[in-house]
Amino acid sequence: MSDTPYFDKHVFFCMNMREDGRACCGKQGAQEAQQHAKKRIKQLGLNGAGKIRVNQAGCLDRCEEGPVLVVYPEGTWYTYVDTSDIDDIIDTHLVGGKVVDRLKI
Numbered sequence: 701m702s703d704t705p706y707f708d709k710h711v712f713f714c715m716n717m718r719e720d721g722r723a724c725c726g727k728q729g730a731q732e733a734q735q736h737a738k739k740r741i742k743q744l745g746l747n748g749a750g751k752i753r754v755n756q757a758g759c760l761d762r763c764e765e766g767p768v769l770v771v772y773p774e775g776t777w778y779t780y781v782d783t784s785d786i787d788d789i790i791d792t793h794l795v796g797g798k799v800v801d802r803l804k805i
């Protein structure tokens with residue numbers, strides 16, 4: 701067994717959708733944001749083993765701060781408004797290794 705993590709970075713988007721009126725990331729653009737991230741990581745050739753994985757997740761229990769995503773292994777949490785915020789997280793954090801302070805929660 702190797703000590704090297706299978707993915708260099710693993711990104712989880714909360715995709716939870718609620719119909720009872722409570723806050724949920726699914727109604728705040730999570731679907732579009734996750735698909736945008738996945739597509740862009742692939743376009744950049746950064747997807748796959750040893751690189752970056754973008755996954756869908758259920759509720760991550762930070763609903764009021766949403767929409768949210770979390771980047772591991774750092775455990776850095778972000779919120780976002782649109783796909784330009786997602787691009788900033790990709791370019792600055794996932795590629796550049798620096799936290800995007802303005803989106804961090």
Ligand code: FES
Nearest residue numbers: 714725760762763
């Ligand atoms: S609905 Fe997204 S964190 Fe709970």
